Amino acid sequence: MESTSVKTDACASAPRAHPRPEGQDRYTISEVAAFTGLTAHTLRWYERIGLMPHVDRSHTGQRRFTNRDLDWLAFVSKLRLTGMPVADMVRYAELLREGEHTFEERQELLEATRRDVKTRIAELQDTLAVLDHKIDFYASARRAPERPCA
Amino acid sequence: MESTSVKTDACASAPRAHPRPEGQDRYTISEVAAFTGLTAHTLRWYERIGLMPHVDRSHTGQRRFTNRDLDWLAFVSKLRLTGMPVADMVRYAELLREGEHTFEERQELLEATRRDVKTRIAELQDTLAVLDHKIDFYASARRAPERPCA
DNA sequence: TGCTTGCTTCGAGTGCACTCCAAGGTTCTA
DNA sequence: TAGAACCTTGGAGTGCACTCGAAGCAAGCA
Numbered sequence: 075m076e077s078t079s080v081k082t083d084a085c086a087s088a089p090r091a092h093p094r095p096e097g098q099d100r101y102t103i104s105e106v107a108a109f110t111g112l113t114a115h116t117l118r119w120y121e122r123i124g125l126m127p128h129v130d131r132s133h134t135g136q137r138r139f140t141n142r143d144l145d146w147l148a149f150v151s152k153l154r155l156t157g158m159p160v161a162d163m164v165r166y167a168e169l170l171r172e173g174e175h176t177f178e179e180r181q182e183l184l185e186a187t188r189r190d191v192k193t194r195i196a197e198l199q200d201t202l203a204v205l206d207h208k209i210d211f212y213a214s215a216r217r218a219p220e221r222p223c224a
Numbered sequence: 225m226e227s228t229s230v231k232t233d234a235c236a237s238a239p240r241a242h243p244r245p246e247g248q249d250r251y252t253i254s255e256v257a258a259f260t261g262l263t264a265h266t267l268r269w270y271e272r273i274g275l276m277p278h279v280d281r282s283h284t285g286q287r288r289f290t291n292r293d294l295d296w297l298a299f300v301s302k303l304r305l306t307g308m309p310v311a312d313m314v315r316y317a318e319l320l321r322e323g324e325h326t327f328e329e330r331q332e333l334l335e336a337t338r339r340d341v342k343t344r345i346a347e348l349q350d351t352l353a354v355l356d357h358k359i360d361f362y363a364s365a366r367r368a369p370e371r372p373c374a
Numbered sequence: 375t376g377c378t379t380g381c382t383t384c385g386a387g388t389g390c391a392c393t394c395c396a397a398g399g400t401t402c403t404a
Numbered sequence: 405t406a407g408a409a410c411c412t413t414g415g416a417g418t419g420c421a422c423t424c425g426a427a428g429c430a431a432g433c434a
Binding site: 149152153155156174177178180181184185187188191192194195197198199200201202204205206208209212213215216 | 299302303305306324327328330331334335337338341342344345347348349350351352354355356358359362363365366
């Protein structure tokens with residue numbers, strides 16, 4: 075059931091290149107760190123707080139990440155960029171673990187996130203306009219130092 | 225010299241509505257807090273770390289903010305939205321205090337910020353595409369629960 | 375004049391998201 | 405079989421950006 079819901083979600087993702095093909099996808103933590111840009115510390119911490127759905131282990135207990143884990147981490151990294159709190163992402167991870175009956179709540183969560191992202195883009199475009207205005211001012215002030223906007 | 229450089233910068237700003245006209249613009253800290261949405265604590269902290277160029281005082285030592293201070297705070301709030309570290313904003317505030325010979329460095333700082341903002345907008349638009357893709361998946365999965373993307 | 379509300383300072387406390395440490399077990403190359 | 409380089413854990417530490425507290429002074433109103 076757990077793997078079903080994760081797989082179902084993976085099927086919603088755009089295809090993505092993996093370092094190794096399916097079947098040989100057993101990465102150590104440092105390989106994942108190198109691939110994702112996260113540190114091994116952060117990866118372990120993600121698992122501890124429930125942000126990594128479930129990570130396989132070798133027979134001696136070392137983590138072995140799969141391509142699916144890489145997809146999930148890529149998605150988490152995107153969400154991080156939006157400023158979404160880690161606690162909210164943990165909530166989404168819980169919904170994944172709980173199976174298909176949480177589809178509605180997952181969709182709502184993603185839609186709320188989409189609204190936040192759109193708001194943030196608008197704010198940034200606003201800021202860009204202010205920056206352009208000030209940069210123009212400095213550019214012309216330095217071309218003609220006699221106080222061109224007085 | 226201090227007020228000159230601040231004024232010069234204000235002249236680079238887009239016009240903005242103020243609660244009171246020039247000449248009567250002496251706001252208490254709680255008025256500024258209400259207007260900007262920052263707390264009084266935060267405003268005092270901004271001043272302590274050098275992020276407020278210089279705030280007037282009443283004859284008994286209480287802060288009296290001006291329209292120019294409001295403009296500066298509005299700009300700072302925009303920069304905050306971009307994720308710019310406070311230390312960088314303090315650096316910009318220092319350049320303002322140092323006068324017109326810092327125009328070039330100010331422009332460079334703003335241009336670097338603009339590049340960051342553009343990058344961030346692109347990242348967010350990328351994230352938006354991923355969100356749309358997943359939301360579409362949940363929407364159709366809930367309309368036709370027989371695993372529509374298999 | 376008294377009362378309430380607001381302002382002052384500086385240092386300490388908070389919450390988030392990591393980031394690191396120490397002590398010990400595992401895996402790989404020579 | 406040695407040694408280097410990796411991995412494990414729980415808990416403590418870090419850096420940022422606030423956020424709050426306490427003691428005392430200031431301002432405005434009945």
